[in-house]
Amino acid sequence: MELSFFNVKDGYLEALVRGLRSGFLSADEYRRLAQCESIDDMKLALEETDYGMFLQDEPSPIPSTVIGQKCREKLANEFRHLRSQANYPLSKFLDFLTVEKMIDNVVGLIQGTVNKKSPQDLLGRVDPLGWFPEMKAIASMDITSGYEEIYKTLLIDTPVGPYFESFLKQVTPADSESRSMQEVASIFNETDLELMKNMLKKAWLEDFNAFCETLGGSTAEVMGHILKTNSDFRVMSVTLNSLNTMLGSSQQLGDRNLLYPSLGYLYPEGTDRIRKAWNETTVRAALEPYKPYAALFDLCAPYYSKERSGVTDIKQLKSLEDLIYEKEVELCEFAFEQQFHYGVFYSWVKLREQEIRNIVWIADMISMGRKEHTEEIVPIFRPRY
Structure with missing residues (x-):
């Protein structure tokens, strides 16, 4: 049954993402990147790969952080193309991949507001794969009077709201049937942000696994x-x-x-x-x-x-x-x-993220004059003998 009907709904997108597999950097392309003497040389070398002219509008010298962000933007654009043509349940499966990044973005924005970073700086560093409109409001909020406004927005208006609700259930007494917004703010005030992020990721992971089990096959x-x-x-x-x-x-x-x-x-x-x-x-x-x-x-x-x-x-x-x-x-x-x-969609995203880490690592090593470490990467689809 699965073989008969999978291609009717999802065959085109599966073929598309398998075609995108050919765009991963090869061993020879990694060697050419490692041989570059500067970030500008890397820019030219990447133009000959699947990344193309994605850095053409960036002035020199290009920081490695900009390279990483532009790579993530390219991944997000390709992902959105897939998502725009997906039907349920593939559409919901793809949404789970974005929620993981939303959690990272939200916690990063909260940490940035605590450290009094500018909204422009904070929004420039978010992962575009986990973008949602309410992030602009979070980055601009004034937390001097507490976190109540931020968490009201998180719990009510964002896709990560259910995971924050799961987090609250774990850190409040089992017999607590209702919580005021002031109590919610107090809980978040007293919780380490890294601990919070890990608890949110745990809830997301369990939810994602439960959804995949319902898909079967x-x-x-x-x-x-x-x-x-x-x-x-x-x-x-x-x-x-x-x-x-x-x-x-x-x-x-x-x-x-x-x-x-x-x-x-x-x-x-x-x-x-x-x-x-x-x-x-x-x-x-x-x-x-x-x-x-x-x-x-x-x-x-x-x-x-x-x-x-x-x-x-x-x-x-x-x-x-x-x-x-x-x-x-x-x-x-x-x-x-x-x-x-659907595992190929998840795998393509994760492999592309690793490739971005590889590119940023090479750029960092070249910038620091430590080219002997450029080979310390995790290659993707290396030849198996």
Whole structure:
């Protein structure tokens, strides 16, 4: 049944996104970028790729931040072209991809208003994939009298409202049936913004997974594997990054454990074991039954160890985030090996985001005169032998 009807509704867009796969930078194109002597040389080299003349209106010298923003704008424009032609349920699936970026944008805007950044500066840094009109109002709000106006806007007028409501339910007493707007503002005032963002992402991830399960078929299979694996990565990342912080202390373990998604291959037994872990030894013991994750932990453990034992050159160390980027690229590449599913749309976006990180990294290394590090990227669709 799936093979019979998928192409009727979504075959054209799937073919289109598979065609966009050919636009990823090749190994030779990365080598040409790495050989550039300046950002202007990179601009010329990129003109010969799928990126084309996207920097033609930018005056020299071009900062690497501008290159990254222009790349994201190109991705957002291509994504919107796909979204404009999508029917339900693909349209809602694509909307889930934008909501993740909306969460990043909203938290970034709030942080910027706290630091008294100008609205123009804040809006110039948002991810265009997660743009929505109310962001202009958030960036212009005066928070000197509190956060009430911002959160009233977030909870009522924006696509991320349901996730903020989920966040409030987790941080307020279970018997609290109603909350005044002043109480809402007080909760947000007292919550660390990074902690808030992670809790919002957790709610989004669980919601996205539930939606993919309702789709069934190959989409549920492919996306289920990707989202479960990413959930496990999130559990490991939160745990390791909290070890040497207040969240790693016994008093704050409750706050840390709120960030763990209720899905994944670790869930529930492995997640319960990790909830009780408070140092590297107990984390490693909790991961022992899960060999792939235990091996991943062993690779990045020296990076998080205070002693850096056994490592004389810190450049040899890789954080869990570095390793996750590599693993996520593998997951998304394999999604293209199967047909008739929505996972290729998710994978194309994530692979393009990694390519943008690669381009910005190379630009940064060239700007700093450290060209020997330009090869420290995660290539996309490298040849398999």
